[in-house]
Amino acid sequence: MALNGAFSHLTIEVTDLDKSEAFYLDVIGLDLLGRDLVAEDRPTSLLAMNTRQRVLLVEVPEVPPYPASGGSIHHAWLLTVKQFAKARDRLEALGYEPAIDPRQSFRAVGEFNMDIHDPDGHRFQIQAFGDEGTEILGSGAGTVACGKIGEFAPGSVTRIAKGRFFLVRNADGFLALSAWCTHKNGITTWQKESWHYYCPFHGAKFDANGVYKGDMGCQPLRLNPVSIDDDGTVLVDTGRFFAREGYSPSQAVPARPGAVFQCGGLRELTVSLERPVSKARE
Amino acid sequence: MAQAETLSHSGICVHDLKEAQEFYCGVLGAEMKGAVNFYTEDTLNGRSVHQAYALGDYLFAVALAPDFMPMPPKDQLRGAMGVRHAFTVAKARFDQMIESLTRAEVPFEGPVDHPENGPFGQSVYFKDPSGNFLEILWRRDEDVTYAPIPDLDVG
Structure with missing residues (x-):
């Protein structure tokens, strides 16, 4: 019933x-x-x-005393x-x-x-x-140079604490996934054993491309634009955020010098608050 | 005007999560909203193993009791053991709910009539399989408009 x-x-x-x-x-x-x-x-x-x-x-x-098991x-x-x-x-x-x-x-x-x-x-x-739970949070880190293309193996996920994002290299290229959970601005972690991102605050999970898995109706993790300079250095602009409905290969930046993020069809979001990474969490 | 909008959720303990899920989702029609299992990082750091169900507009975080939890006597159907959660249905659906409890072989006490000068109409009382007391009632104020309940959140 x-x-x-x-x-x-x-x-x-x-x-x-x-x-x-x-x-x-x-x-x-x-x-x-x-x-x-x-x-x-x-x-x-x-x-x-x-x-x-x-x-x-x-x-x-x-009143019956709470049992020892009553902590929850x-x-x-x-x-x-x-x-x-x-x-x-x-x-x-x-x-x-x-x-x-x-x-x-x-x-x-x-x-x-x-x-x-x-x-x-x-x-x-x-x-x-508070409203901060749904605001777009910038790290204040600006453009972050992550390293050369060859430093990131296909299939790798690298957490870049300074800019609060994950650099993903998949079969299509590079993605920079904002680590802020789209549910309530928890900070997600990559759980490589389970091949997903996990938010410990309310339990949201996102697949390797940042697409939500579950029934809380969350949007995918947001994208920071990736570009690759002529020397093959992977750059991520942490001051810009793009929302998306799911994953498509066009969101990835090909792993070659000179490639840039194509934002066609994606919605750019306005950063409403800077939340620099504290020293303790870097 | 009160200084509290609403209760948003409760955490209760059960002996058996699977049994609780069958009761809350299977018998009462709750919807699973989330779960924290034995292996997640935060559980290893001390967070309870629990499941969250939306029952009507309310969220139950049902946690696995880590040790013995006292049970009320089997034949006691109405009580509190500290607290009791009560859910309201429209008066027109109250008899249907009683029939559903009967069909699901959930023992209950009632219906009990409440005083006419209060907001409650009639209640039935029962327990979940772990002995947590529950109540379903219809209310005389069902047509009154109150502040809306905010969205559920698995907090």
């Missing part, structure tokens, strides 16, 4: 209804709809978000970036420890997170996504 419905509410067991209600109203910022509006044997409080979703607090004598158990609030900043201020004003993101290394650009526990230890993730 298809549920063909929507999420309605999260029921949360709490041991002190007044205390927990205050937490969800004052810290998380929910609205109070009322008490005992639901068929439960115990006192309840029904709280509202701006969408149809609700939180139902049910007072119980004891959590619920995530989605806030706007402005709401996120206000929530962080509220947390600090109410005396909470500065909220941290325990999985910062997994986050994409523009993804804001912090973890918080309610008075009974229920773990919540508070998240917001």
Whole structure:
């Protein structure tokens, strides 16, 4: 059967209804709809978000402790970036420890997170996504000289950290694939064992030519233009980006001196933000 | 106006990912949105082994419990074990959902009538195979327009 419905509410067991209600109203910022509006044997409080979703607090004598295996158990609030900043201020004003993101290394650009526990230890993730997540990010590296044609074997993928791209030599020639994930601006890695690029932030995978494989509807990795000078040096312009619908051999630059990128039929994108590679990640 | 737009997803633990997939996708009609298996780099760095399902407009990250997870008694169909997730369907489809649960041999409790001064109509209560409590209900406010749910994201 298809549920063909929507999420309605999260029921949360709490041991002190007044205390927990205050937490969800004052810290998380929910609205109070009322008490005992639901068929439960115990006192309840029904709280509202701006969408149809609700939180139902049910007072119980004891909340089962999270099992040792419960590290993955959590619920995530989605806030706007402005709401996120206000929530962080509220947390600090109410005396909470500065909220941290325990999985910062997994986050994409523009993804804001912090973890918080309610008075009974229920773990919540508070998240917001800024516009940076979908902006076109330049590395500021300009044109990068990668090396001579012969340094790159057919079938090779070379990560050029300085310019945030992968230099691919396939049967058709050279491609420079921007390493920024087209989903939410995570930084992809080449997993040669699996013959794909992988984004650790949300799990997106792209084949060797940068075409997305999966059901999140991502666009292929973007192209930086490649050219080869008369000496046979492979150059990549990291200041220009082209979007594409898939791979075609015409996107590759033939492996011979003087060959240049042909952008016919591709859409050039405007760089909206420079994100130079930090020394730590070079 | 609340200061939180929506819940975007939950992470829950199960004993068996294949069994969970058969239940959430096969029985409840969820759609698989992504997976992190045993061998990916981030799993080796400590990320949970999990699958993500879109159930209605909600995202469940179903993680493999790395060790023992307590189960509620077999005959307890309504409870929370800390939390319970509830999904709403149109009132006109509520009886169909009950028939579907019956056909799939999913034991449930209900329908339970909610007070008329509240937003909920009737609920049925059941569990997934790992003992996570679930609820399906129809709501009296189904015709009210609220802020839209943002797109799901496998975060």
